[in-house]
Amino acid sequence: MRKIIYITVISIIVAVFFLTRFYFLKREIKRARKQLHELNNKITDKKLDLAFFDKDLEQLSIEINAQIDVKKQANAEKRRKENELKQAIANISHDIRTPLTSILGYIQFLELDDLSQEEKSEYTAIVKSGALRLKVLLEDFFELSIIESADYPLKNxxxxxxxxxxxxxxxxxxxxxxxxxxxxxxxxxxxxxxxxxxxxxxxxxxxxxxxxxxxxxxxxxxxxxxxxxxxxxxxxxxxxxxxxxxxxxxxxxxxxxxxxxxxxxxxxxxxxxxxxxxxxxxxxxxxxxxxxxxxxxxxxxxx
Structure with missing residues (x-):
């Protein structure tokens, strides 16, 4: 009889232990899910932290946090690339607009009837210089875009x-x-x-x-x-x-x-x-x- 009581008590203790552990483990999973929800909805940018120790849960948390770091780095790189592209577009727009404005201005001068031959030659040279600068700029920009493409050929x-x-x-x-x-x-x-x-x-x-x-x-x-x-x-x-x-x-x-x-x-x-x-x-x-x-x-x- 005593042996049966002893086994029963042990079984109850084990059951209580596992039920308690299951309860805390489930509560920790809900807590982790809430943290991920807040992170995904940009309510917070904090990584996961655990309040209940479990070896497998801890390893899962480490892997999730590593993935969070990768995502943050990817987003930072994406923002950097976007800013670089915006700056590149602004710069090329400025570099194209400057000689183009000059070309259009001197073309208007060339359309005047009272220009001397010397003035026409001078203005024509300025227009030609501006056009050549535009040509070099566009060729360089095109070459750079080709070089940076994944399939740029190299003949070693x-x-x-x-x-x-x-x-x-x-x-x-x-x-x-x-x-x-x-x-x-x-x-x-x-x-x-x-x-x-x-x-x-x-x-x-x-x-x-x-x-x-x-x-x-x-x-x-x-x-x-x-x-x-x-x-x-x-x-x-x-x-x-x-x-x-x-x-x-x-x-x-x-x-x-x-x-x-x-x-x-x-x-x-x-x-x-x-x-x-x-x-x-x-x-x-x-x-x-x-x-x-x-x-x-x-x-x-x-x-």
Missing amino acids: EKINMNNLVLEVLVGFYEQFNQENLEPVIHIPEEAMSLIADPSAVKRVIENLVLNAIKHSNGNVVIRLKKSQSTIQVIISNSANEISEHDLKYLFDRFYKVDKTRTRKSTGLGLSIAKSLMVKMGGDLHAELQDNKLIMICEWRKGY
Whole structure:
């Protein structure tokens, strides 16, 4: 009899324990559901917290909170992309409107009957210059959109970087002369090669050299060097106008350190270079040392 009573008491205690645990577990699930409801309806942005300990429930809470973090990051990235797109549209609208307004204004002058031949030639040259600027801007913007597409084609092959860098620099001979700049070129005799798309590599270097020519108030230095596993093209120029703050935005679309120098650049050259480097699996970043802007391109070596 005592044994039966003992078993009955134990059974009651076990039942009470499990019923109590079930009650608290169910209450905690309802509490978690309420927290998720408030989170999904933007009543709060707090993650789940538990008041009742259960190993499986705790693991579920950790996974849900991790998913909440992923969602927050995705939303933040979406907002950033939307803001970038709005800014890009505003910038391209401004850059198109400025030369277009000038073109339309001078076309009206050209329609006047009392213009001299010299004035007609002058106004025609201004209209042509504005039209060419629009052409470059639209071509750069179109090129950037193509490069950033998922299916942008790359034709990789072995490149002799010594020859390619020299070939690019020869093409800028006249521009260096016009700007009274004397480039300092460091290209070692040792052959350096990499596997990449030659036209993409050339375009990157061209854009960086062009940027250095346009914005340098001193000499431009071009250096080709290699480390144990990479090949670097380093282009530096004096840049008194650039600050550490500017470095964060140099590769953004349409970013210009001097907003008044709209005729010299579309503000897309560095963005195109950066996008091409990303496509090639390389790296492009900028540093500022002693009032010198240093652009560093880096590729893994090819053999």
